[in-house]
Amino acid sequence: MKAILEAARRGLPILALAGLIQSLPAAADLPVETLGSEPVVKAKTRIYIPDIAIMHIADGKLHVVDGETGAYQGVIGTGFTGQTKVSHDGKQIFIATGYYSRGQRGERTDIVEVWNADTLSFEYEIPISEKRAMALNYKWLLTQSSDSRWLIVQNATPATSVQVIDLAQKKTVSEITMPGCWAIYPVPSQPNRFGALCGDGTMQMVTLAEDGSAASRTISEPLFDPDADALFIQGEPTGDTYHFVSFTGNVVSIDLSGETAKAAGKWSLVSSAERKKGWRPGGYQPLALHVDSGRMYVAMHPGGAEGSHKNPAKEVWVYDVATKKRVAKVHGHGATAIATSADGKLLYAIDAEKAALVITQLGKKPKVRGTFQVGEFPSQLEVR
């Protein structure tokens, strides 16, 4: 057998192997097999990786990978620029997407599909408005309220709004205009309330009425400078306070617990020397926050300047949120999206060049567990 493999490795024609095969010792026949389907995804920790599949954009995917071993578990089609979100209980996957009747052309249908996260099978769909944002996959463009009742879809025509789905009724119940604002940040303690970052540096907050319409809204004082130091839209919460990173390397925290959003601290990720060297955050999901350990992870690249905000990471810098001090640096693996495991012991990174998931065991001596090729254009990670 070794000789056959060696021959195959050298690219020898199969015919040349025939003699070798004939000389193998006789063995019992293999048993007859039965074809079936894997009933469920076996992985306990699952990494959901949306893939816009830009080369054939009508046909995006959501990959499911085992968070412990990196083993590929299965896939769901996500249509044309579909956004994905796993339900709070982990049992369902929501996909806000659209299809044309002839694949690339014809009648358009926009829907939220609901899939079973264990069997990766379709459950039902809810019609939504064609105003759905046809965006690259980003966290917080599809949001579930903390009480699991509302599913909120980002719209862009390019005027911005959101559409609110009542999951109990399985229907879209309202559209709420959000002029100049983007993303949907749910407030954990207030299931009927969400925030959005706005182009004038404010945070707009909307409180939903029981019918899903906007009962009230507030606009904060300016909280950041979108020209000089824009915030990445990926925010990560501790309670009701969201932490954002900025293009030039600051952390901006915003408290969403009240009716109006308010500033909750700002600090620098970089020293003045590092700032001079152009160390900046970059990517599509450049921030990971492990709440229990108080560790924040940021995908960083050197030599940054205007326009480098989607650059892959050279290093991932690790901070203690309480002291606002950097406590470690780990290899960046060319990451454009990062996340941690629920126990904080593993760091997941999407290697942009290899289109791969890199799993790193954190600790005093971080160790790469493996690099696992996933899809074509992964840009986001959801760990469950």
Next chain:
Amino acid sequence: MLQIIETWIDKMAERRVRSAAQSSSRRSAVAKIGTMMVGGAVLPMLPFDRSGGEAHAGMPAIDDPMKCEYWRNCALDGFLCTCCGGSVTSCPPGAEASKVTWVGTCKNPKDGKDYLVSYNDCCGKVACGRCLCNFNERERPAYRMGVHNDINWCMADKQTMYHCTVSVIVGVA
């Protein structure tokens, strides 16, 4: 056996990727990832110069409309229509120019002036799949929708399928 051969193909592909990776351009800090080869298929990878092999002989990339580093492409994210049967100012046959767009600002190295560049998408046909680029000068998240490129600018058209992107000069900044 299959797994061994797959591993072997992966290793081959890895070597080809390494040899294909190039570092060039005025944006040398970012333009280091080229086209990635896997088992003979060309896959688009992030970021940035992914125009892969469309260069005109002898022409510097910054002057070559078929290269990601062409000066007008300083904030273009998508397939270059110049590689898809169109030009910097025209959509390929059968594709329709988007009704809405966003405008970037790029410096022309020839005259030193900053120009407003309209990055219209061409719409209604399948993704072109050639010369995938990703530059982001002065680009901002979608709370500044007018300078955002991670969205399909065919969104206001009847047929919204994304095909490729042009770079039309619409004024001096």
